Amino acid sequence: MERIFGGLIEFENIEEFDQFVLNIDKESALTIVGKALDFCNQNRMFNLMEANTLYKCLTKLKEDANQIKRNHLHNDDTNGDISSEVRS
Numbered sequence: 001m002e003r004i005f006g007g008l009i010e011f012e013n014i015e016e017f018d019q020f021v022l023n024i025d026k027e028s029a030l031t032i033v034g035k036a037l038d039f040c041n042q043n044r045m046f047n048l049m050e051a052n053t054l055y056k057c058l059t060k061l062k063e064d065a066n067q068i069k070r071n072h073l074h075n076d077d078t079n080g081d082i083s084s085e086v087r088s
Contacts, residue, residue, distance in 0.1 A: 005039035030062055 002011040009032065011017040024032075037058060041051050 005035050006042070008035045008039055026065055030058070030065060033061075034058055 002014055002017050003009070004011075004017075011020065020028075037051075037054050040046055046054065
């Protein structure tokens, strides 16, 4: 069993970890950053002001990522080839 960030994230073996890192997506990357911040916060590596700032930044990044995902799902004209006359 391979563990990172004090066991907050576990992998069966190095190969599973390597594969995960090679294929990481934005959502997983944000989750890992959050887990890393949790680990550092639990080990008192940040003062209260630093921890608050980092969590505000992470929350903002997650909000932006969710907004982009929602915008993409509602954009029927992904190629830009539907004329304005057809849309109205």
